[in-house]
Amino acid sequence: MEEGYGRRTCCTRKKPNMGACAKAKRCETYLCKWVYKIKRRTDGSIERHKARLVARGFSQQYGLDYDETFSPVAKLTTVRVLLALAASKDWNLWQMDVKNAFLHGELDREIYMNQPTGFLNSDHPDGYLMTSADSSLFIKAKEGKLAVVLVYVDDLVITGDCKEEVLQTKENLSVRFQMKELGHLKHFLGLEVDHSETGMFLHQQKYSRDLLKKFGMLKCKPILTLVEPHAKMCAHEGQDLEDATMYRKLVGSLIYLTLTRPDISFAVGVLSRYMQNPKKPHLEAVCRILRYVKGDHDTRRSTTGYVFMLGSGAVSWCSKRQPTVSLSTTEAEYRAAAMAAQEITWLVQLLKELHQPIEYGVPLYCDNLSAIRLAENPVFHARTKHVEVHYHFIREKVLQEEIKLKHVGTERQVADLFTKGLDGNKFEIFRQQLGMMNGAEVGVEREY
Structure with a gap:
């Protein structure tokens, strides 16, 4: 972790709004702590160890030390639209990461924090416009050339119809910020992107595998259909669960999986209605979804x-x-x-x-x-x-x-795939019409 400390010290020295100073009289200082994290690659191997120095937030007061805070977070629909456009128009897709993005915020007041142990005392690319459709999507259109930057906190996806303009954008960003070059887009927000001659394949294989492993379903028997046709769920039938927390965790994890699995959206949406007081039949239905992933009348409201x-x-x-x-x-x-x-x-x-x-x-x-x-x-x-x-x-x-x-x-x-349970043949036909394929069809190996 010494390397992590040294790297972070270097980063703070380059920011003009951060640095060491003598403590002023009657000045309140905040305690700090190191937060450690292991960043892993898509295959689960360790990429690097990260260390982040943060102020202890519980000692700060809203309105006095900070106001509303937010990070630019692109809509996932925007991500899919951009990837679909890039695939259909054969645009190159590049990925970059802003190093220590949280250090680039502009402070509008003075904030003092105690120095960490071992601290040694010793800085918009032009033409981009934020879109009104998504405040995290930036467009540069000039002389018939288009460059696009999609921002999700400190992760960037860069594409466009002109390779030279895209490369210039990457260079401009590297001059303005400390950037990490991640090459062609392969992994973004837990979504995995595989490229082939026929197009682009978006999936969450690692997330699915980790989900099955986490809840002990890695060796379960796979099934081909999510729900039985005409099956109904009721809020009051069945035995109460001893611990509803597991059910909520399962459904929450499956909701994130719907980012690339529209075929499970209806089933997950129905089961999410019973988060407050789930019953045993609801948990069994969730486990059925996991088995499907492995193989791959209460209100009368429509x-x-x-x-x-x-x-x-x-x-x-x-x-x-x-x-x-x-x-x-x-x-x-x-x-x-x-x-x-x-x-x-x-x-x-x-x-x-x-x-x-x-x-x-x-x-x-x-x-x-x-x-x-x-x-x-x-x-x-x-x-x-x-x-x-x-x-x-x-x-x-x-x-x-x-x-x-x-x-x-x-x-x-x-x-209908999103509104009702379907029989196996109809379900598979509609699933294919959505552009969904098995990993083997596009050369992606499954490791369940």
């Missing part, structure tokens, strides 16, 4: 499900219970279409800021003809007078010809 494709893969999806009871299937589908329209509006804005052409109206496929007629007809229907006004947002977008509602047969409605 579930909204939608999925958006860019290129050959899904970039945005949703499986969410509606906040109010719908009096008919038409009403439930109408509400779901309105929520999908909101996501379309945001995605269109994001793609515009990425300088991508948009063809209106954007097709939105719905398997309910009555819901389509309600959205296309501006006349106020008596059957929807009780529907909250904001759900009529879809009607406005259809009239402006920004969205084109199209009918699709129920047997071909891929969004």
Whole structure:
């Protein structure tokens, strides 16, 4: 750890707003401590040991020593959209890491901290604009050249349609900050990226393996379907769990896995409704999801499900219970279409800021003809007078010809994957249509 101490001392010396000084009279100083962490590679091997010197936060007062704090965190949908664009347009993807990003904050007041034991006494690349669609996405468009920087705290993904401009961006960042070159994008936020001649494969193999190992399911018998068709969950049936903490940890871990596994979104979403008081059948259902990963009527509220494709893969999806009871299937589908329209509006804005052409109206496929007629007809229907006004947002977008509602047969409605349990054949067909493949199909070995 001596190397870690020395490296951190060097970093603080280069910052003009940090340094050693004599203690002023009547000046309160804060205690400090070292926080140690082992950073591992995607295969689990140790990359390096990290040491971070921090002030003991419990001795600081909100409003006096600090105000609201936040870090730039990109939306995961933005990450998927950017990767899909890069794959379809054959852009190079580079990854960089800001060394000691927390040292680059600008202090608006003087803060004094005790020196650590052993301390020895002895500093926007131009043209980038923050997008309104995502405050962590920065675009530079000049003379027909496009460069993009996506920020997630101190991790950066850099891409664009001009390799020279991207390399210049990396050089500018290295001049401004201490950067670590990570090469082509392979691992980001726990997501693993594999490149091949046919495209890009996004997965969480290591996370899945660690999850199975953590909960003792590494040697479980795999299954091919998540839930039985027409299976129902109830909040009050079944035996109470002795320890509900394990259930909550399992569901929370599976929620993160849905970042690259839209096929489990519906099942995980249903089971997340029982976090407060889970029963034994709920835990059994969660374990069934783990077995699926290994192989790879309480409120009467409907579930909204939608999925958006860019290129050959899904970039945005949703499986969410509606906040109010719908009096008919038409009403439930109408509400779901309105929520999908909101996501379309945001995605269109994001793609515009990425300088991508948009063809209106954007097709939105719905398997309910009555819901389509309600959205296309501006006349106020008596059957929807009780529907909250904001759900009529879809009607406005259809009239402006920004969205084109199209009918699709129920047997071909891929969004059903996010709203109900399906039989094995239908589930697998829809899963493939989302662009999901087994690791072996793209040369990724599984190590479960």
